[in-house]
Amino acid sequence: DIQMTQSPSSLSASVGDRVTITCQASQDISNYLNWYQQKPGKAPKVLIYDSSSLETGVPSRFSGSGSGTDFTFTISSLQPEDIASYYCQQSHNLPLTFGGGTKVEIK
Amino acid sequence: QITLKESGPTLVKPTQTLTLTCTFSGFSLSTGEVGVGWIRQPPGKALEWLALIYWDDDKDYSPSLQSRLTITRDTSKNQVVLTMTNMDPVDTATYYCARHSMVRGTEYFQHWGQGTLVTVSS
Numbered sequence: 001d002i003q004m005t006q007s008p009s010s011l012s013a014s015v016g017d018r019v020t021i022t023c024q025a026s027q028d029i030s031n032y033l034n035w036y037q038q039k040p041g042k043a044p045k046v047l048i049y050d051s052s053s054l055e056t057g058v059p060s061r062f063s064g065s066g067s068g069t070d071f072t073f074t075i076s077s078l079q080p081e082d083i084a085s086y087y088c089q090q091s092h093n094l095p096l097t098f099g100g101g102t103k104v105e106i107k
Numbered sequence: 108q109i110t111l112k113e114s115g116p117t118l119v120k121p122t123q124t125l126t127l128t129c130t131f132s133g134f135s136l137s138t139g140e141v142g143v144g145w146i147r148q149p150p151g152k153a154l155e156w157l158a159l160i161y162w163d164d165d166k167d168y169s170p171s172l173q174s175r176l177t178i179t180r181d182t183s184k185n186q187v188v189l190t191m192t193n194m195d196p197v198d199t200a201t202y203y204c205a206r207h208s209m210v211r212g213t214e215y216f217q218h219w220g221q222g223t224l225v226t227v228s229s
Binding site: 001044046049089098100 | 144146153154155156159167169170171203210211212213214215216217219220221222
């Protein structure tokens with residue numbers, strides 16, 4: 001199985017801050033990396049697929065980059081509505097695997 | 108508009124079999140490059156993929172749970188059913204179904220149901 005390691009597990013930032021989350025795969029997954037946002041009590045929602053492609057309707061302050069084993073998810077200017085947990089997920093190999101999540105809070 | 112909704116028991120006893128139904132609309136599971144998957148999330152924990160069924164009726168399972176899982180579809184009813192045998196309290200989780208899309212060579216869970224919390228307790 002491909003292990004997905006996310007860091008940090010939680011962070012606190014101010015509105016307007018740039019927020020960065022990293023995700024490391026245990027082996028090369030090319031660009032097959034997706035990012036999901038999960039607000040409290042809600043289902044996950046895809047924000048980024050294929051490492052850097054923005055899902056339709058998702059604000060442009062969200063972005064992703066990386067390939068191989070190292071990936072980055074960025075919120076360019078944190079907004080109050082971005083309070084959520086964020087998960088990476090690889091789709092290179094079965095079984096599909098998710099990272100442990102990053103909880104983002106407002107300072 | 109694509110929607111998915113999970114249904115099934117909220118409480119099951121240990122050793123029982125869980126049957127969950129995902130009823131969807133806005134797409135057909137007979138269309139190419141589409142699948143429906145199940146993902147679960149224990150309270151306060153991360154997401155875990157369980158199973159996938161594709162437009163061609165191919166199926167994939169999490170190896171760690173494969174012996175306990177069965178996924179089937181009813182294309183006439185737009186439903187996907189997941190059964191999990193021999194339930195244990197560690198299987199307590201919110202269970203989600205999601206549409207699995209294949210776009211330009213990549214794959215991801217594009218649309219999700221609201222989830223259903225299943226508690227395993229005697």
